[in-house]
Amino acid sequence: MKLAYWMYAGPAHIGTLRIASSFKNVHAIMHAPLGDDYFNVMRSMLERERDFTPVTASVVDRKVLGRGSQDKVVTNIVRKDQEEAPDLIVLTPTCTSSILQEDLSNFVARAQEQSKADVLLADVNHYRHNELTAADITFEQIVRFYIEKCKGNLPARSEKPSANILGISTLGFHNHHDCRELTRLLGDLGIAVNVVAPEGCSVHDIQRLPAAWFNVVPYRELGRPVAEYLQSVAHQPFVDITPMGVIQTAQFIRAIQQILTAGGVAVDYEEFIREQTLFVSQAAWFSRSIDCQNLQGKRAVVYGDGTHAAAITRILAKEMGVRVVWAGTFCKYDGEWFRSQVEGLCDEVIVSDDHALIGDRIAQAEPAAIFGTQMERHIGKRLDIPCGVISSPIHIQNFPVGYRPFLGYEGTNQIADLVYNSFTLGMEDHLLEVFGGHDTKEVVTKTLTADTELEWDEAATRELARIPGFVRSKVKRNTEKFARESGRNQITLEVMYAAKEAAGA
Template structure:
């Protein structure tokens, strides 16, 4: 059995809770044992919100196991319905409570008889899908529910809005820079003369979901959440979908041209070429920066990219195509989206890596020794251990990924943020070198373990002192070469003699 000490994507119920709590006045009830109810803590720590609807846990304990959960779950649903008066209550089990194999749909049907609001069971397979897949599925389920409800009541609006309009689908709580991206997308749509019909799920009311078919098109900025709902709307109402992530100068322009094509096909007469040129030349500093001497100094430098499908693919293209940086390998933990990812990035990098194993990712980084990493918070930790700078470009999220300042990754302002991130990720690694030159001090603690989880090499005091004398900008490489030398010879401790022997073996 392998210990799961890091997960890039959480369990399915986290995805369901992210969608439910993104809507206004929707209450989620989690059928779970004590210990699975950490969502409220996680959200209150990370999201910069003044208030939000907390999730209620219907705790599975020994009494529930003895008598069954039905009465307790039904009581919790009806109690919350009376107390909070939500528009919708979503019930979700967790992986642990799913083991009980209870008929939760029956619980929901019973509770619906007494509840004034709507009650729904999150219909996701908790054993087969992760957080992102469950979020996508839950959003589809809620959209379908309210479209069908409006149909039955005969109040589903007909026809499109008078002016071109868009639904922005997939903005959710705990998403990577989602709030800032949403602001930037709204600004972009306004500049293009396009009204925003609905943004879902973040900040939306379930009562407004019946208005979704009125939009001229749907924009899905992230592949992870929103594609299923957009596909449903396209199938049911013929609403075209734009799923090009406007990240980077080239892809933002491609996204806008796709929108232009869709609008003109529906009778509009728009030409966004002048707008694209104006934004590229004067609003986005990335195009200018790519021709500057600073960016040219980065040309050919090695980088690796890892993250979710959307951000990892977009970042790979930006580095290789717009900045001339050599992407040694690019990877994603979205194994279910592997084919799309390979198709998107294969021509921009030497190797494609699809994996959920953070140990494998860490070893792959150590193997190629890039000048910079662009990944998740896990890769940032790996970079610290290897003395390689890392720019965080994708979830999993950390408090650092919820800045108070405005930092979108999408649109033309996003191109500026990304250019800064790339440049700073490469150049800040020189600080150790400058400290050495100008007699500064280096307080970095030397790591005694290799990057792999099974590394058991230690450094004795003399070897550690010698390692600390080496300038910081090459120390990581010396350390890794020495440890490789020791492992190849079956040694489990690094001494001065081992260091000198390793140095001689490479002719240094």
């Protein structure tokens, strides 16, 4: 079995807990051993929220294993029902506790008899699903449960155009800021927001979902199954175009225009699109400015979840003139869709969740900038390549206090800044050369993967440290490549000079 010491998408129970804790007055109980109960710490640290419903751990220990865990789980559910009075309690095992193969549906049935709250078992296969797919499944399960409760009494469509925003959740990449920007954009279009789910939504709000004219699904990873379900039971169309970048935001608005026109409301948003593109979004102007012309022909790699990696690839290639050497995603289950989105926009497509492979491919490509996750940011640091973080997995740096949406016209400005500032350009190149690089630490001589590690002697290490920082990693890789091809296991000054001569430098 392969030991995973870095995962781009967490285990399935994290996805379920993200959905449960996004809702108001929904309590999650995790049936798990000690060690799996880190969600509360992770959420309170990253989201900086003081008021959220914590997850309760029903701990599996040796005593529980000895006598069975049914009584403990049922007791914990009933106790939380009495203490917190939630509308819904969601029970989820983890990968570890799933090994026990317990009949948790029976536990839930027993607890439901003694609880005022609704009790659901998350219908997730913890061996086959990851955080993203489990979140999608749990979200649909909860929505389906409450819509079916009132299926014979669905609310009528609102008098004025309105929309639901589906897929905003806790621990999402810039989700709260994106939601604010989407709400503002819809308001500018004369469309009210009916319900935002699951973040900040109660289970009672779920029953109001059918009142909207249509649904907005900004992220590929969360919300589409719910939109498809609502389309089948409430005949609601949905827009699943991610409004990221000038081009896609315009397409997003035009898709809404088609829905409203079909619903009997004649609107024409072309003037709005033109005004927003020219005066609100600075990205269109900036991409044609002399500053952005410095990016023409620059080489970049893009990697992340499907939504953000595809959108950033499109923006770099179509809007900013950057050459994308390769674009990749860790969402292997959605690889076919990703390939269709970036086809013709990059030289190569990589669908993999192996961080070692991704690191090696970045090292081989030697791009001028990386756009990826926090893992690629750390890879970039080791390779002296700048990286802009554009996707989860993320940490505290990606929950900014200031307003930084990635969606809508304000999002285009944020992305333009991120892209431009992620490259080393013009005067910065000159200053790095003048001052011998911006780092004063002793150079790291280990390569990205263990199978390419070579020993550098003291003289060669000192010589490498004298090379300007912005080209040092390239010199290091070329020297090691020459050494391996020459059958050397140690790099000396002689090897460095020979490698330089071989390269014609």
